[in-house]
Amino acid sequence: MDPENLILVSDSVFRVQGKGGRDRLAFLVDEQSLRIQQQHFDARSRVITENNALFLNASGQRLSTQGMANVIAQFRRDAGIVRHITPHMLRHTVATLLLRNGVDIRVVQEFLGHASIATTQRYTHVVKEHLIGELRKHHPSLAFRARA
Secondary structure: OOHHHEEEEEOOEEEEEOHHHOEEEEEOOOHHHHHHHHHHHHHHHOOOOOOOOOOEOOOOOEOOHHHHHHHHHHHHHHOOOOOOOOHHHHHHHHHHHHHHOOOOHHHHHHHHOOOOHHHHHOOHHHHHHHHHHHHHHHOHHHHHHHHO
């Protein structure tokens, strides 16, 4: 998600312009995120600038992609996480968790803004590996073998 192209549609919906100029909607679906976003929006409305971007840098300009990466890096450091984390890694993690928790691949495709389902299917290999591991740990046939 490029913060330079993020526009508030309502309190819980944003229009995001992604790669290739494709627009998609991003949604906040939980109460905590909605509360945090409302606090941010209230604070943002007090900033005097001609810029209508939702996220601003210290100069009052749109937060750039690099600026967002810097914010994530600071959160990582504050949390004591050593591993380098990128915005794309967070995107990949969310997509994988959605698939792992049973969200239809077409919904994930729309969420990620992929034009082709083949692009989204790249995320399914991780889910399949997790599925196989879980089956190996919890498959009912293991209970029969344990009793024997």
